[in-house]
Amino acid sequence: MKPVVKISNLKKKFRNKEILNDVNLMIYESQSLAIIGESGSGKSVLTKCISGLLDFDFGNIRYKDIYSLKNSNEKVKNQHISKFGILFQNAALFDSMNIYQNITFGNKKANILKILDAVGLNKDCLDTYPANISAGMQKRVGLARAIVTDPEILILDEPTTGLDPIMSIQINKLLKKLVAKQKLTTITITHDMSSVYEYADKVAFICDGNINWYGDIQDLKKTTNIKLKNFINGKIED
Amino acid sequence: MNLYKNILIFLGLIGNFFYSVMDSLGYKLFFFFSCIKSCVTPKFYPQLLLNQIFKIGFNSLPVVGLTALFTGMVLALQSYTGFSRFSAESAIPNVVVLSITRELSPVLAGLMVAGRSGAAIAAEIGTMKVTEQIDALKTLSTNPYNYLIAPRLIASVLSLPFLVFMGDIIGVFGGYSICVHVLNFNPNVYLVNTFNFLQFMDVFSGLVKASVFGLIISFMGCYHGFHASGGAQGVGLATTYSVVSSSILILFFNYLITSIFFSL
Numbered sequence A: 001m002k003p004v005v006k007i008s009n010l011k012k013k014f015r016n017k018e019i020l021n022d023v024n025l026m027i028y029e030s031q032s033l034a035i036i037g038e039s040g041s042g043k044s045v046l047t048k049c050i051s052g053l054l055d056f057d058f059g060n061i062r063y064k065d066i067y068s069l070k071n072s073n074e075k076v077k078n079q080h081i082s083k084f085g086i087l088f089q090n091a092a093l094f095d096s097m098n099i100y101q102n103i104t105f106g107n108k109k110a111n112i113l114k115i116l117d118a119v120g121l122n123k124d125c126l127d128t129y130p131a132n133i134s135a136g137m138q139k140r141v142g143l144a145r146a147i148v149t150d151p152e153i154l155i156l157d158e159p160t161t162g163l164d165p166i167m168s169i170q171i172n173k174l175l176k177k178l179v180a181k182q183k184l185t186t187i188t189i190t191h192d193m194s195s196v197y198e199y200a201d202k203v204a205f206i207c208d209g210n211i212n213w214y215g216d217i218q219d220l221k222k223t224t225n226i227k228l229k230n231f232i233n234g235k236i237e238d
Numbered sequence B: 001m002n003l004y005k006n007i008l009i010f011l012g013l014i015g016n017f018f019y020s021v022m023d024s025l026g027y028k029l030f031f032f033f034s035c036i037k038s039c040v041t042p043k044f045y046p047q048l049l050l051n052q053i054f055k056i057g058f059n060s061l062p063v064v065g066l067t068a069l070f071t072g073m074v075l076a077l078q079s080y081t082g083f084s085r086f087s088a089e090s091a092i093p094n095v096v097v098l099s100i101t102r103e104l105s106p107v108l109a110g111l112m113v114a115g116r117s118g119a120a121i122a123a124e125i126g127t128m129k130v131t132e133q134i135d136a137l138k139t140l141s142t143n144p145y146n147y148l149i150a151p152r153l154i155a156s157v158l159s160l161p162f163l164v165f166m167g168d169i170i171g172v173f174g175g176y177s178i179c180v181h182v183l184n185f186n187p188n189v190y191l192v193n194t195f196n197f198l199q200f201m202d203v204f205s206g207l208v209k210a211s212v213f214g215l216i217i218s219f220m221g222c223y224h225g226f227h228a229s230g231g232a233q234g235v236g237l238a239t240t241y242s243v244v245s246s247s248i249l250i251l252f253f254n255y256l257i258t259s260i261f262f263s264l
Helices: A043-051 A074-081 A099-104 A112-119 A123-127 A135-147 A165-182 A193-199 A226-233 B002-040 B046-086 B089-130 B133-139 B144-181 B187-197 B200-226 B231-263
Strands: A003-014 A017-028 A032-036 A058-063 A084-087 A153-157 A185-190 A202-207 A210-216
Touching: A003 A043, A017 A043, A017 A185, A017 A202, A017 A210, A032 A043, A032 A193, A043 A153, A043 A185, A074 B133, A084 A135, A084 B133, A099 A112, A099 A123, A099 A135, A112 A123, A112 A135, A112 A165, A135 A153, A135 A165, A165 A185, A165 A193, A185 A193, A202 A226, A210 A226, B002 B144, B002 B200, B046 B089, B046 B144, B089 B133, B089 B144, B089 B187, B089 B200, B089 B231, B133 B144, B144 B187, B144 B200, B200 B231
Parallel strands: A032 A185, A032 A202, A084 A153, A153 A185
Antiparallel strands: A003 A017, A003 A058, A202 A210
């Protein structure tokens, strides 16, 4: 299996604070990678660098050995960003547009009914505005908008954050179905271990801006890595 | 030895300060030219431009109109207080029309629109920034400069001269109504004194100022909105910075443009 994205020696600082420190990671085609770690460990920054939304200070990101993001021009960056569909943490729906306009934004050819069906939405909600729908529905709309452009890689930034347990289970099941059906390459940032067990193949544990553990989902429970074990079991280090 | 070390630290501080000022100025200039570039390179959004012209131009008309009306009225009363002391009441129409067209209408309209639309631009874009809507635009192959900044920049550069022109008419009418109805001036003489004295350059200089102020207002709103961070507090700060910096820049550029026209 060839890597879609190859991240090597990635470093990123914000005002002299090192957020990412020498991150190396491969993302393979049709793989569902979960990036887990404590709040502030650099998960979101890493995915923003991977998708090209954020510039990195050092290292490189290569896409399928076709191009690299290091020293790339605006055109390559824009081309790179368009390969990603992103479900943002708070859905990031456009407040001034209704659900239909949010989903089909700039994409007149979108098969809206097929997309609605894929994310479990009813067409009756299309005229509604984001402020008038529940958080779970906002996530579904965000997901619909993320997949409408047929992205090569789907990034899910904490897809179950802010949802009640039942809605979390529903979203996890929906994502599992979607990932399996469309054979999408996905990167999921999450604190929610049930999301990880539900649909991830590979897991990367990020700690202090570095990949502390990387492996198959089956090896996650057997790990001897103390920091990872504490994270999974919700234990505070003594 | 200690003195030498202290001098070095002092020089280092000055260097750091100078470096950060130049760095920030350079970044703002870069952002400014990126904004200007987005106004002249595709993709264009005519519908958004019309919406912004309506929001910035048409919706600001009542507040600018009221400001101009009361300013014209006050100017007529105050001028009368001074000019009647040396029997120069006939100069009041000239003073009112010159003050309104050259100075008060552009500056007051600029300050009003900065408070109203500049703040709205910063708050709207700032909210989009902190809720990741701008990132979402990028993933949908939409350039946020073309989509968010260009329509606002063009709309305010076009709308402000229109607002100022309307302000000129309303302000002069305010002065006229006070002089005719309160101070018992002859209406025909007042109008003749107003229009005989008025020159094209008086109105034109005001409209040039208005365009520059429009650019300042929308640029500062977009800049501070685009760099908002940290949730609601960050958006609040972006709004405040936008209004304060546009107001100061409007006053500064008012002097600069006045001195340029003065030397012509």
